[in-house]
Amino acid sequence: MKARVPASIAFVAAALAAATSTLSIVQHSGRAPVAARLAPVETVTVVPGTFSFRLPGEYLQAGRPVDAPTRIVSFQAGFEVMKYQVGAGDYARCVTDGACEAANGNATGDTPVTGVSYRDAEAYAAWLSRRTGESWRLPTDEEWSFAAAERLHDDALGLADDGNPAIRWLARYRSEAAGKAERDPQPKPRGHFGANSKGVFDIGGNVWEWTSTCYVNAALRADATVEQSVENCGVRVADGRHRGYMSTFIRDGKSGGCAAGLAPDNLGIRLVRDSPSSVAVLKWLRAKRAG
Amino acid sequence: MLTRREALLGTAAGAATAALFAAMAATPVLAEVRAGDISTLPREKVTLVAPPFVHEHQQVAIGGPKIVEFQLTVKEQTMVIDDDGTTMQAMTYNGSIPAPMMVVHEGDYLELTLVNPETNEMPHNVDFHAATGALGGAKLLDVNPGEQATIRFKATRAGTFVYHCAPAGMIPWHVVSGMSGTVMVLPRDGLKDEAGKPLKYDRIYYVGENEFYIPRDENGKFKKFDSLGDSYDETLKVMRGLIPTHVVFNGKVGALTGDNAMKASVGETVLFVHSQANRDTRPHIIGGHGDHVWEQGKFANPPAKDLETWFVRGGSAGAALYTFLQPGIYAYVNHNLIEAAELGATAHIMVEGKWNDDLMAQVRAPAPIASY
Numbered sequence A: 001m002k003a004r005v006p007a008s009i010a011f012v013a014a015a016l017a018a019a020t021s022t023l024s025i026v027q028h029s030g031r032a033p034v035a036a037r038l039a040p041v042e043t044v045t046v047v048p049g050t051f052s053f054r055l056p057g058e059y060l061q062a063g064r065p066v067d068a069p070t071r072i073v074s075f076q077a078g079f080e081v082m083k084y085q086v087g088a089g090d091y092a093r094c095v096t097d098g099a100c101e102a103a104n105g106n107a108t109g110d111t112p113v114t115g116v117s118y119r120d121a122e123a124y125a126a127w128l129s130r131r132t133g134e135s136w137r138l139p140t141d142e143e144w145s146f147a148a149a150e151r152l153h154d155d156a157l158g159l160a161d162d163g164n165p166a167i168r169w170l171a172r173y174r175s176e177a178a179g180k181a182e183r184d185p186q187p188k189p190r191g192h193f194g195a196n197s198k199g200v201f202d203i204g205g206n207v208w209e210w211t212s213t214c215y216v217n218a219a220l221r222a223d224a225t226v227e228q229s230v231e232n233c234g235v236r237v238a239d240g241r242h243r244g245y246m247s248t249f250i251r252d253g254k255s256g257g258c259a260a261g262l263a264p265d266n267l268g269i270r271l272v273r274d275s276p277s278s279v280a281v282l283k284w285l286r287a288k289r290a291g
Numbered sequence B: 001m002l003t004r005r006e007a008l009l010g011t012a013a014g015a016a017t018a019a020l021f022a023a024m025a026a027t028p029v030l031a032e033v034r035a036g037d038i039s040t041l042p043r044e045k046v047t048l049v050a051p052p053f054v055h056e057h058q059q060v061a062i063g064g065p066k067i068v069e070f071q072l073t074v075k076e077q078t079m080v081i082d083d084d085g086t087t088m089q090a091m092t093y094n095g096s097i098p099a100p101m102m103v104v105h106e107g108d109y110l111e112l113t114l115v116n117p118e119t120n121e122m123p124h125n126v127d128f129h130a131a132t133g134a135l136g137g138a139k140l141l142d143v144n145p146g147e148q149a150t151i152r153f154k155a156t157r158a159g160t161f162v163y164h165c166a167p168a169g170m171i172p173w174h175v176v177s178g179m180s181g182t183v184m185v186l187p188r189d190g191l192k193d194e195a196g197k198p199l200k201y202d203r204i205y206y207v208g209e210n211e212f213y214i215p216r217d218e219n220g221k222f223k224k225f226d227s228l229g230d231s232y233d234e235t236l237k238v239m240r241g242l243i244p245t246h247v248v249f250n251g252k253v254g255a256l257t258g259d260n261a262m263k264a265s266v267g268e269t270v271l272f273v274h275s276q277a278n279r280d281t282r283p284h285i286i287g288g289h290g291d292h293v294w295e296q297g298k299f300a301n302p303p304a305k306d307l308e309t310w311f312v313r314g315g316s317a318g319a320a321l322y323t324f325l326q327p328g329i330y331a332y333v334n335h336n337l338i339e340a341a342e343l344g345a346t347a348h349i350m351v352e353g354k355w356n357d358d359l360m361a362q363v364r365a366p367a368p369i370a371s372y
C-alpha cells in the first residue's frame, strides 16, 4: 500500500501522464458501439486550458506544516467527463451483472449512487468500459480540479506557523464545518446543484467524487520544490466541497471516534472517458464476436 | 398498532400497575408539606434553553431557599436522527432530545408544570430521580392530551439526576423515544474538591446520550412510520433485542460536531454533565481528562481525580470538571468506540489558545523511515 517515491520520479510520471493526454484526440461521433441496453452516457468536453493547481496531500517545510504548493498545469488536449455523477440506476446495472457490489446508499434512478468505495468506483469503471467498449476511468485530482472550475475549493489556509499546530487544526475544522449543519446530506436528484461554467453538473454538492490520485506526505525545500515525498495509494483523494482523503475501502466517511475531522457527506462516482484508439475498438469488436 | 384509545388506557400490565399506583396515591402524599412556610418563599421563573446549553444560574446560591418554576411542553414529532435522513417517531419535552437541564440548589423547591397539548396522541408524565415519593412525581403528573399539571418537590440531595417519562405500561418506549432530561441540584455553597475547597466552572455543557432502536425493512433499510402508534409494535421488537441502531449525543448523529461543536479556551474549566436515562455509557475526552469527576453525579461524595474515562450508569447522570490545557480539536466520545464511530456517540470540542510545548511537541514530523 505504501510506496516511497522520489520526488523527481513522481514528477516525471505526472509529465508522462500529461503527455499522454496531449496525444489523445477528442472525438464526439463515431464512438465505439454501445451495448443495446445501456443508455448513452452524457458527457461534457472540458476544453484545453491551463490553471493553477494546488497539490493534494500534506506538506511540511522546515518541519512545520504548510499549505501545499501550487503548480501550473496545462491540459493541451482537453478531456471528456460525465456530465452528471453516476446514477444509482446505472450503478445497479453493474450490480445486476455481478460486476459491482451493491452500494450502501439507498438512492434509486437518476439520483447519484452513494455509499461506494474507491474499489467500487474502479469496478464500475471497468464494467462500463467492458459493456461499452469505451475507455472509462476515474479522473485524476488534477482533472477533477480543472473540470470543477469556479467550484474548486482552495484548501489553503494561508496561516503562518507560529509554533502552535492547533491553529491549523482549528482552521481546517472550521473550513470543513462551514455550512455542514444547514446542509441536507440526503443525495438529491441529478442536476439539483446545477452546472458550473464548464457545463459539469452537481460538482461541490453533497456527493464527493473519487479520484485516482494517491495521498502524499511530502517535505518541501525553501523554494517550495518537493524534497521528498511518501505516497500512500491505500488512501485516495475524494473531491467535493473540500478535498478529502479516504481509504480505498471506505464507503461512508464518518467523523466519529478519534478522527476529529469532518468526513464527506457522501461518496460517489464521476468518470472520464478516454478517446478510443482504433486498436482498442478492434479488440472490443473481436471480443464481442468471440463472445 | 396502538390506537390512541388503547394508549390512553394503557396495556393490561399497565392497568394492573395503575391500580397499584392508585392505592399508593391514596396515602396523603402532600400531607407533610408545611404549606404556610412554602407560600412565603421567593419564587423564580426560569426559561429553559435547549441542550447542550444550560440556563443561566448561580454556582453558589444567593440567599435562602426559593421556589424555582419550570415548564415542559410535550411534543410528539418526527425527528431526523442521522445524516442518512433516518427518522424516528419521537416523543420529547420541549422539542429537544435530550430534554432541557433544570438547575436548582439543594434546599430549593423545584416546581414543574407539564403541558400535554391536545394535538398529542399519548399520555405523559415525569419521573424525577431527584425527587422523593410518588414514583419521582410521575404519579402526580399524569397528563392526557389536552391536560396540564404542576408538582413541586424539594431538592434534598445535591447532584446531577435524570428525569424521564414513565407512563404506565409504556415506560421504556417513551424513554428511548426521547423523553429524558437532567436536573442538576448544586450544593448551596457550590462544588467542592475532595478536600472541601471550592471548585468553579467557566462553562457548562450538558451532553445527553440516547440510544435508539429503529426497525428495518426486509432490505435492511430503516423504516419510516407515519405515526407513533404505527411505529410501536416493531420498535418494541427491536428494543427487546437490546441492540440499539443509533447511540447519539444531543438527539442526532453528529449533532455536536462541525458548526455545532462545543467550544472552550485553554485555561477554561468546563463542567460536562453526561446523562443517560436507559443504558450504561463511558464518557471520555480524547486528548484530555476528567480533573474532578463525580461518576455517579452526586456532589456529597468527593470527586474522583484524573480519570481517563468515567462510567455513567444507565438511569443516571455524571459530572466531570476539566480545565483545558492545550488547544485543538478534541473528540468527546462514549469510549465504546464502536458506539462512538459507528453508532454516533461522538461530539467535538474546539479549543482555542496557546500550544504548550512542554506538555507535547512533535519531535520529528512524519518522513520516510531513516535508512541505516
Ligand SMILES: [Cu+2]
Pocket (backbone or CB within 6 Å): B091, B122, B123, B124, B125, B165, B166, B167, B174, B179
Ligand atoms: Cu411520555
